[in-house]
Amino acid sequence: MSHGVLASTTFHREESSGTPGPFFGLVGDTLQAFRLVLATEKGLVPRIIQRSKQSDRMHMIASGSVIIFSVQESGMKRWRDGLLWSPSRIEGNFLVYKEMDTYSRVDQQYASERYPKVFVKVDGLRKRVRWNTKVMKGTAT
Incomplete structure (x- = not known):
């Protein structure tokens, strides 16, 4: 869906909170994830810079949303x-x-209170996580 084309697939929520929405697209491989991190560092793709309210987070969760934030x-x-x-x-x-x-x-x-019954949600979301991608002086590790 995005295949490295970043500008045409970004969006921002225009609400009173001013919180930018996530990047929207498909991250198919590590190279695309790397490109998104670099685009985030250049300000082309929005990133989360502070913990947001639960109501704001729920507006961000949808199929195709890509949430990018720096731990530091x-x-x-x-x-x-x-x-x-x-x-x-x-x-x-x-x-x-x-x-x-x-x-x-x-x-x-009827289920054990200690072990509640859980199952994969029909038509539920899939979350793919690329953890610990760091950009340092023009290079990513």
Whole structure:
């Protein structure tokens, strides 16, 4: 979808909070992730610079959203969106998570309270994470 074309696939939310929306597109491989990080450093793609409110985060979560933030700049160690995710699986240089769902309260009463029943959400989101990409003086590691 994006294939390295950055400018035409970015968008900003125009709300009173002024919080920029995420990059929107497909990050198919490590090279595209690297290009997005470089574009973020140049200001071409928006990045998260501080922890946002839960309501703002939920507006950012949609199929195709790419959330970019710096641990040092934002003070966040990980992105928290309030959704339930599966354990990670390795897919190339990415960690992949699937959105999970729980049984309704009626079904929960029959499940063990210690181990609630969870399952992959039908038509749920997939989260691909490229962690620890660093840009230092024109190079990325």
